[in-house]
Amino acid sequence: MTKYIKIIVLFLTLSACGQNVMEMKTPENSTEKFAEFIAKKKFVEENYYPGIANEKMRPIFTDKINSVASDFKSVAESENPTEKKYQEKIKIGLSRFADVYMELDTEDRERVCTYFEELMDIVGLESSNGQLNKFMYGFDPNELIKEK
Known part of the structure; x- marks a missing residue:
């Protein structure tokens, strides 16, 4: 009996470890939602966001976030979209902001994270997986919790 319990525990552990490589089902309306996302005007005043601090940077930031949307769309439309592929697109997308990171004030960084x-x-x-926290704060607060 314990042999079977060990096998079940091993199976559950392996399935949990493989979660990020498992295929994700793309929602049926994702194509329309990506089109709406890309079409909308970004970094404008809405809700609690005051709008972009430096108006000249709006087209640059917009192009960068729209590139992320295109990357996500390509994964969503691929034969086997996985969490791992989306995580890689998040990493690539955030790295696109590295050259303009100093131009982003706190509200703009929060807005970038909201778009993601x-x-x-x-x-x-x-x-x-903590990537947005690292972008926003320079570290992942969840890592501090794990260390304690």
Whole structure:
């Protein structure tokens, strides 16, 4: 009996470890949602966001975030979209902001993260695995919790 329990525990552990490589089901309306996302005007005043601090940077930031949307769309339309592929696109997308990072004030960085979260919602991705926290704060606060 314990042999079977060990096998079940091993199977569950292996399945949990492989979660990020498992195929994700792309929502049926994702193509329309990506098109809406790319079409909307970005970095404008809305809700609690005051709008972009440096107006000259709006087209640059918009192009960068729209590139992320295109990357996500290509994964969503691929034969086997996986969490790992989306995580890689988040990493690439955030790296696109490296050359303008000093131009982003706190509100603009928060807005960038919000746009990433919107894209993640379109495809049903639940976590950036700390990448957005590292972009926003320079570290992942969840890592501090794990260390304690």
